Amino acid sequence: MKILIRKYGLHLQAMFMLLAMLVCAVVLTSCEKDDLDIQQNYPFEVQVMPVPKDVSNGQTVEIRVTIQRSGNFSDANYYIRYFQFDGQGALRYYSEPPYMPNDLCLLPQTQFRLYYTSQSTVSQSFDIWISDNFGNEKQISFQFNSRD
Structure with missing residues (x-):
């Protein structure tokens, strides 16, 4: 088990860091109400x-x-x-x-x-x-x- 952690530990840390950055990007770029395009004009x-x-x-x-x-x-x-x-x-x-x-x-x-x-x-x-x-x-x- 210790051998697996040493061998793949760096890769797991990189994956967790990438996942954390992805979550932050989604949360920080959420839609604002003013950006919504609601159609009101219907012929x-x-x-x-x-x-x-x-x-x-x-x-x-x-x-x-x-x-x-x-x-x-x-x-x-x-x-x-x-x-x-x-x-x-x-x-x-x-x-x-x-x-x-x-x-x-x-x-x-x-x-x-x-x-x-x-x-x-x-x-x-x-x-x-x-x-x-x-x-x-x-x-x-x-x-x-x-x-x-």
């Missing part, structure tokens, strides 16, 4: 179920919308705004008051229904923009022919 797509082509004055059309996110960040907020450029009508979220054109409003869910009520006897066209708090934005256009 999204907007899906809209088909809507009728024709609408009459006073008729309400349901528009089913789903925001499909490419990733999930819990602090992502989505907003909606709309602008009607032909005809007249009112767009609202469920039973909320109608949106004012070009006002930015928070969407509480990523799957929701909008209700457009025609207030015109001519063709009607409007766009909605859905955006997030990271600058991503999608535009959806709607056009209804008058049934009157």
Whole structure:
């Protein structure tokens, strides 16, 4: 046994020293919180179920919308705004008051229904923009022919 220690003692000391240096290197070079790269900005797509082509004055059309996110960040907020450029009508979220054109409003869910009520006897066209708090934005256009 003493012969083995004399023969391999120097090698064992070198291995222990190398192991101690490796442990120190790992401990001293650990990640700092500021160095972590956490993705928050996820692009999204907007899906809209088909809507009728024709609408009459006073008729309400349901528009089913789903925001499909490419990733999930819990602090992502989505907003909606709309602008009607032909005809007249009112767009609202469920039973909320109608949106004012070009006002930015928070969407509480990523799957929701909008209700457009025609207030015109001519063709009607409007766009909605859905955006997030990271600058991503999608535009959806709607056009209804008058049934009157």
